[in-house]
Amino acid sequence: MVGDRASGRADPGTGRAIRPGAAVPGDDLQVFLKALTSGTRQKLFAHFADGEELTVGEAAERAGLGPSTTSEHLAVLRRGGLLQSTRSGKLVRYRADREGIAELLGQLHSYLLAPSEPRDTPPAHG
Secondary structure, eight states: OOOOTTTOOBOTTTOOBOOTTOOOOOHHHHHHHHHTSOHHHHHHHHTTTTSOOEEHHHHHHHHTOOHHHHHHHHHHHHHTTSEEEEEETTEEEEEEOHHHHHHHHHHHHHHHTOOOOOTTOOOOOO
8 A cells, every 4th residue: 555655644545645735625525526426316416407496206207216216316416515405395395506506616626726735745854
């Protein structure tokens, strides 16, 4: 395993060295990205992209999924900041959270373009 020269730590997923002070996406951004990792959730979200509000049943029918599965995916999309929900009696209606998405995309943009230190800087000798 390759470790960081300063800390001896390595990212368990890649074996690459973790740079001291390296930026890590915030919790909100990590949940947002996780919500987008599923192809099923991406296809489900597409039904909300035009601004339409849908119930779980309506979204399930359009996506060709069962209501329980749809409900689980919608909850992940909501936690990820992609959807908002409102309750009216027993019905919960979902819609795209355009402002939340814009904010999270701004965070992603900042994270991806943040300046970083060179990866292979030799240790300083004093």
